[in-house]
Amino acid sequence: MMGLRIGCHLSSAKGFLAMAQTADRIGAGTFQFFTRNPRGGAAKEWRPEDVEAMRSFCREKDIAKPLAHAPYTLNVCAAQPRVREFALETFTDDLRRLQMIPEAMYNFHPGSHVGQGAEAGIALIADTLNRVLREEQTATVLLETMAGKGSEVGRSFEELRQIIERVELSQKLGVCLDTCHVWDGGYDIAEHLDETLEEFDRVVGLERLQAVHLNDSMNPCGSHKDRHQKIGQGCIGREAFERIINHPALRALPFYLETPNELEGYQEEIRMLKGLYRE
Ligand code: FE
Ligand code: FE
Ligand code: ZN
Numbered sequence: 001m002m003g004l005r006i007g008c009h010l011s012s013a014k015g016f017l018a019m020a021q022t023a024d025r026i027g028a029g030t031f032q033f034f035t036r037n038p039r040g041g042a043a044k045e046w047r048p049e050d051v052e053a054m055r056s057f058c059r060e061k062d063i064a065k066p067l068a069h070a071p072y073t074l075n076v077c078a079a080q081p082r083v084r085e086f087a088l089e090t091f092t093d094d095l096r097r098l099q100m101i102p103e104a105m106y107n108f109h110p111g112s113h114v115g116q117g118a119e120a121g122i123a124l125i126a127d128t129l130n131r132v133l134r135e136e137q138t139a140t141v142l143l144e145t146m147a148g149k150g151s152e153v154g155r156s157f158e159e160l161r162q163i164i165e166r167v168e169l170s171q172k173l174g175v176c177l178d179t180c181h182v183w184d185g186g187y188d189i190a191e192h193l194d195e196t197l198e199e200f201d202r203v204v205g206l207e208r209l210q211a212v213h214l215n216d217s218m219n220p221c222g223s224h225k226d227r228h229q230k231i232g233q234g235c236i237g238r239e240a241f242e243r244i245i246n247h248p249a250l251r252a253l254p255f256y257l258e259t260p261n262e263l264e265g266y267q268e269e270i271r272m273l274k275g276l277y278r279e
Pocket of ligand 2: 258
């Protein structure tokens with residue numbers, strides 16, 4: 001496809017086909033959805049007819065790269081073994097379901113070490129990945145870059161590398177760069193985008209970068225707050241987003257908005273960003 005591949009987070013409450021139709025209606029070329037209720041708990045089984053209807057609709061409309069997001073409460077490096085066990089079951093079950101959508105990727109938050117220290121957190125995350133990843137799985141699993149709120153692991157590129165290098169089937173792993181999170185984590189992507197991406201390449205490798213969460217931030221660089229803002233209305237600013245979506249290392253990646261918007265607002269942002277994209 002030509003042009004900017006951009007979409008947003010959508011609700012899957014009305015089913016897969018309805019979600020893809022919504023994406024099409026607001027001019028999105030991709031979309032993100034939660035695999036289950038974000039607060040966790042048992043997920044309804046996906047209906048194969050609904051999933052297939054979505055997939056054929058997407059092929060017809062050039063909607064691609066659906067991104068499945070794990071529930072944000074999933075914490076594979078929790079201190080309590082019961083919480084970790086639940087996270088492992090959820091992760092395994094999500095990867096099993098995602099075999100129905102072979103073109104989908106799976107994004108998750110590395111987790112919060114809750115006082116055990118980043119080192120212990122990293123070891124637990126890698127251990128979980130070594131238990132859930134399978135040679136035959138279709139979904140690439142993306143570690144999301146985090147803002148470093150509380151005890152979040154994944155606030156630096158080094159932490160992501162330390163996880164990846166401990167995972168046996170690391171060919172199944174990639175990274176999703178969240179612009180609000182890296183900014184809040186201390187990477188100045190507004191004034192130093194090139195340097196930040198060079199650093200990412202040096203530490204993690206740009207070939208791991210598979211997706212971008214496009215969010216402005218309500219707070220200054222390094223604030224570790226994780227409060228998303230509409231594109232151009234936060235501290236990162238519109239000009240920085242114009243550079244981000246056009247950057248040679250990023251421009252071919254799928255972009256997902258997670259900005260505080262209803263559908264109309266998303267439609268407007270998608271239109272605005274397409275206007276800033278240089279063909
Ligand atoms: Fe996320
Ligand atoms: Fe995100
Ligand atoms: Zn966030």
